[in-house]
Amino acid sequence: MTTEPTVGLLTVPWRWSRRHLFQSPGSSVLTLLAAWLLWKVLPSAVNWALVKAVWSGDPAACRASGGACWAFVTEKYRLILFGIYPYDEQWRPLTAIVVFVVMMLASAHPSCWRRWLIWMWAGGLVLVGILMWGGVPGLPYVSNDRWGGLPLTLILSATGIVLSFPLALLLALGRRSRLPAVRAASVAYIELWRGVPLVSVLFMASIMFPLFLPEGITVDKLLRAQAGIILFTAAYLAENVRGGLQAIARGQFEAADALGLSYWQKTRLIILPQALRLVIPPLVGQFITTFKDTSLVVIIGLYDLLSSTKMALSDPQWRAFYIEGYVVAALIYTVFTAAMSYYSQYLERRLDRDRRRS
Amino acid sequence: MKYFLSAAAVCLTAAVSLPAQAGQTFDAVKARGTVTCGVHTGLGGFGAPDAKGEWAGLDVDVCRAVAAAVFGDAKKVRYVPLSAQQRLTALQSGEIDLLSRNTTWTMSRDTASGLLFTAVNFYDGQGFLVNKKLGVKGAKDLNGATVCVQTGTTTELNLADFARANKIELKPVTIENFEEAANAFVSGRCDAMTSDGSQLAAIRANQTPNPDDYVILPERISKEPLATAVRQGDDQWFNIVKWTFQAMIEAEERGVTSANVDDMTKSSDPNVQRLLGVTAGMGKGLGVDDKWAYNIIKQVGNYGESFERNVGHGSKLKLDRGLNALWTRGGMMYAIPVR
Incomplete structure (x- = not known):
């Protein structure tokens, strides 16, 4: 027997909180603990970040207020975002950021997963290259040792992800190959690169590698770092892809063989589409990791977003306000990584729906 | 196979122990048209980009002065920001032509690392x-x-x-x-x-x-004598970098500044005439134009000017000259005679 409870003003929030916050004694304790923490932390954080904050002005004004000194960011935001890219040309890296965001959005929707996507990325990366380097009429040449900030982070991570992916597919397939030499080479590659931290890869690329070259011959610093990131990421991605390959039922392989498909046809049409769908969460996880790991290039003197923030802080007048600088850098990183992980959740839901329908 | 291996060995040996011929760095610099200078990734007053991304600082001024001496144009510098771990290797491997990056001059760096320090441009401690x-x-x-x-x-x-x-x-x-x-x-x-x-x-x-x-x-x-370094093996280049800095101190000693350098060319002081290339011949020994020091002073300034602008009371650091004053004022900066 169910009696309809009287619906008062508080009934809905009451029910909602009963279900979500106080369902069991354990969750009640956690809720109260979280509320206590917020009560302790939030007022002073809001006070610091908003109420007492200084939005523009000089360091003396910041010191006087005792709040967050967003004036530092107002003053230095172009240095943080674009590093030492020539000041008057900074619309170019800004356009490059827009190009990247558009390409990422276009790649996001499954209805766009067509062959033209590959061409779009190829064309987009060339366009970014032209924008950043210049050297064509109307765009003065800018050497890549002046690139920095957010565009550099995006270039390193997007190029790293895009170029490591094909390599990862080959490695994953190679590791499951029936040919012993191919299998051994793939295993050796993957284990070698996974056995080394990215920091040491970058160190090797930037410090040891030049010593092996004849004097006077140097390979560009950015290129060395980019190559290191691609080769490193490929090893991790390959293992993710292999996980997907192993989850495919044997019947799928046999059915494909029975249809008389060649190895490459079978792989491209039957196996990979299913395998990749299974491993979307770890793939996105790896993409996020790669995006964040690019900040390690700080040790080889490249100005990614984090190091350009650090550089902006080298001004002795503003040096005391490092927290504000790092908070802003963290926010920018969070926007990108949060977008990636929400997208991954959306994609899983959508692909699940597809599967249920079939 | 044996032949291939020995050929590879020869190549490798050549690659790692290529004897640097005299003039190699200087020739490369002249051919390239810019000086590649290793600087700090960001140390206010010594080497850091300003709000517009242009490099400035006491160490950066050494790079600019070398470019002014070699090319007559202080802008012909390509800056390579280096982390502390990278800096020595970058010089050894030839990625940069000189290192002007807040680096302490020590014996082991001078000997074992294959570097040569040219002059101390800041005495710190x-x-x-x-x-x-x-x-x-x-x-x-x-x-x-x-x-x-x-x-x-x-x-x-x-x-x-x-x-x-x-x-x-x-x-x-x-x-x-x-x-x-x-x-x-x-x-x-x-x-x-x-x-x-x-x-x-x-x-x-x-x-x-x-x-x-x-x-x-x-x-x-x-003791932290912060000095500029070059790679071993090119004596001429070593001399250019060394004398570039000496010229900046000599100019301060003689009272030649970026503002009065044109008037000073009319000076009757033979020391000033030699420094500014009025008396011909001083640039020849370095392999640069006789106006080398004139260009440095005109475009970068003398050491005192550089100091005041970047780290002295005209800057945000507001350092006293201290040990970095001229020897005539109780400091350690003592120019070797330009003659």
Whole structure:
């Protein structure tokens, strides 16, 4: 027997909180603990970040207020975002950021997963290259040792992800190959690169590698770092892809063989589409990791977003306000990584729906 | 196969131990048309990009002066920002032509690392910054004091050595991040802060509520002669970089500045005439134009100007000349005669 409870003003929030916050004694304790923490932390954080904050002005004004000194960011935001890219040309890296965001959005929707996507990325990366380097009429040449900030982070991570992916597919397939030499080479590659931290890869690329070259011959610093990131990421991605390959039922392989498909046809049409769908969460996880790991290039003197923030802080007048600088850098990183992980959740839901329908 | 292996071995040997011919670096610089200069990734006053991304600083001025001497144009520099770990390798491998990056001149770097230091452009040393309220006159009065220090640096080791040598007890408060250490000191968590003198002066001028309440104690517990370095094997290039800096000090000694350098070419002082290329011949020995020093002074300025602009009282660091004053004013800067 169910009696309809009287619906008062508080009934809905009451029910909602009963279900979500106080369902069991354990969750009640956690809720109260979280509320206590917020009560302790939030007022002073809001006070610091908003109420007492200084939005523009000089360091003396910041010191006087005792709040967050967003004036530092107002003053230095172009240095943080674009590093030492020539000041008057900074619309170019800004356009490059827009190009990247558009390409990422276009790649996001499954209805766009067509062959033209590959061409779009190829064309987009060339366009970014032209924008950043210049050297064509109307765009003065800018050497890549002046690139920095957010565009550099995006270039390193997007190029790293895009170029490591094909390599990862080959490695994953190679590791499951029936040919012993191919299998051994793939295993050796993957284990070698996974056995080394990215920091040491970058160190090797930037410090040891030049010593092996004849004097006077140097390979560009950015290129060395980019190559290191691609080769490193490929090893991790390959293992993710292999996980997907192993989850495919044997019947799928046999059915494909029975249809008389060649190895490459079978792989491209039957196996990979299913395998990749299974491993979307770890793939996105790896993409996020790669995006964040690019900040390690700080040790080889490249100005990614984090190091350009650090550089902006080298001004002795503003040096005391490092927290504000790092908070802003963290926010920018969070926007990108949060977008990636929400997208991954959306994609899983959508692909699940597809599967249920079939 | 055997042939291939021995060929490979020959190539490898050639690659790692290629004897540097005289003039190799200088020839490469001239062919390229720019000087590739290794600088700090960001150290205010010494080497850091300004708000517009243009490099400026005391170390950067050395790069600009070398370009002015070689090409007559101080802008012909390509800057390569380097981390502390990279800097020596970048020079050894030929990625840069000279290193002007807050680097301490030591014997092992001069010998084992294959480098040659040309000249000290800043004499620094580790010291202590204290609040005047503490009432200490010297570092040895700091017995029992808490000292803010950045972790993982030689600064920390020097502090321990100093305490042991003087049989006093110092309580180091080690903090990973330099800015955080400075903030901790200013907010009163430690009695003293230790770091290089130039850094302490920067904290005093910019981060304390009232700089006059703070004092840098007179003792220096380490020697940090910060110098410019080139790769071994090109004596001519070594000379150019060495004399570029000498010209900047000589100009200050003779009172030649970027403002009056054109008038000074009419000077009757033979020393000034030689420096500014009025008397022909001084550039020939270096392999550069006779106007080499004129170009340096005109475009970059003499050492005193560079100092005031970047780290002195005309800058945010507000350092005193101290050891970096001319020898005639009680400092260590002593120009070798240009003759």
